[in-house]
Amino acid sequence: MMRRLLVMVIFCFIAPGTWAIDTDKAFDDPVLQARYDKLIAEVRCVTCQNNNIKDSNAFVATDLRREIRRMIGEGKTDAEVVDFLVTRYGDFVLYRPRTSGKMLLLWIAPFIFLVFGVVAIVRVIRHRAALPINEALDSKGASK
Amino acid sequence: MTRYVWPLIAVIVILPIFWLGLSDGRNVNELQSQYIGKPAPEFDLPTLKDPLKRLSNKDLTGQVSLVNIWATWCSGCRAEHGFLMELFREGNIPIYAINWRDNRPAALGWLDQLGDPYVASGFDEDARVGIDWGVYGAPETFLINPEGQVVYRHAGPLNPTVWAGEFLPRIEGMSQ
Numbered sequence: 034m035m036r037r038l039l040v041m042v043i044f045c046f047i048a049p050g051t052w053a054i055d056t057d058k059a060f061d062d063p064v065l066q067a068r069y070d071k072l073i074a075e076v077r078c079v080t081c082q083n084n085n086i087k088d089s090n091a092f093v094a095t096d097l098r099r100e101i102r103r104m105i106g107e108g109k110t111d112a113e114v115v116d117f118l119v120t121r122y123g124d125f126v127l128y129r130p131r132t133s134g135k136m137l138l139l140w141i142a143p144f145i146f147l148v149f150g151v152v153a154i155v156r157v158i159r160h161r162a163a164l165p166i167n168e169a170l171d172s173k174g175a176s177k
Numbered sequence: 178m179t180r181y182v183w184p185l186i187a188v189i190v191i192l193p194i195f196w197l198g199l200s201d202g203r204n205v206n207e208l209q210s211q212y213i214g215k216p217a218p219e220f221d222l223p224t225l226k227d228p229l230k231r232l233s234n235k236d237l238t239g240q241v242s243l244v245n246i247w248a249t250w251c252s253g254c255r256a257e258h259g260f261l262m263e264l265f266r267e268g269n270i271p272i273y274a275i276n277w278r279d280n281r282p283a284a285l286g287w288l289d290q291l292g293d294p295y296v297a298s299g300f301d302e303d304a305r306v307g308i309d310w311g312v313y314g315a316p317e318t319f320l321i322n323p324e325g326q327v328v329y330r331h332a333g334p335l336n337p338t339v340w341a342g343e344f345l346p347r348i349e350g351m352s353q
Contacts, residue, residue: 079208079313079314080313080314091314092278092304092314093307093308093312093313093314096278096304096307096308097308100305100308119211120211121211121218121308121309121310121311122208122211122311122313123208123209123211123311125208149187153183160180
């Protein structure tokens with residue numbers, strides 16, 4: 034009993050997950066490292082969908098970190114790296130999806146609805162303003 | 178009466194959009210392959226059994242075929258292996274494979290022990306092809322048409338229900 038408890042406590046402290054992920058610096062150049070850090074924080078781990086690949090040690094996350102490291106090392110731009118990922122895994126792989134195609138509709142739809150709403154309100158107000166009761170209260174100039 | 182016309186039209190327009198968006202009954206955690214209707218991603222791998230032979234997407238044309246992503250560390254692969262053997266014995270569809278992130282002796286041992294349903298397994302040791310195919314967890318099974326295009330991708334173990342529900346109708350659709 035004690036031994037089992039001890040083992041459990043030890044496992045709590047060594048928390049294998051914390052040292053399983055390759056947190057070593059990927060690049061000596063701080064600019065490249067910053068781009069790498071930013072990219073892996075914004076790419077979803079598709080295996081474990083509420084993690085980014087920075088925090089995940091799933092095989093696919095490990096592989097994607099490796100691919101991103103390779104592409105940055107080869108001098109690819111961030112846009113090219115993102116293209117590579119989206120071609121294979123879709124927009125879903127990005128935590129900040131690109132504003133294009135279907136995404137664009139999502140972004141502008143609220144504003145379209147806003148326009149509808151404003152039009153509706155204006156119409157209602159005009160309609161109310163034209164009601165007879167207003168004419169009675171404001172006998173002159175109501176028709177203007 | 179006319180004051181209800183515009184809201185009514187708005188509802189009539191919006192409802193079908195919501196309906197289409199919500200009713201296709203798919204599991205939101207299940208990702209659609211990005212290659213549906215497109216040529217299978219290019220690959221060229223040494224085969225598992227003979228490193229001198231190659232398996233590439235050129236092998237996937239000319240007939241309807243399956244590409245199964247598997248590995249010995251993958252419990253779902255063990256679960257579906259019996260069913261793959263069944264498909265193999267029926268002999269109606271060739272099954273190609275990509276052995277993903279595995280080691281060769283373990284993979285060969287697995288096939289010795291459980292049977293080999295595959296025409297050939299490509300050996301993707303460094304997991305580049307897995308990424309190119311958009312794999313997000315083994316097992317996955319891709320249905321490929323005679324033109325070498327991806328028709329469907331199933332993530333998770335194959336079983337008779339999935340086979341009858343998702344694969345057979347698509348295969349029949351192709352042969353017409």
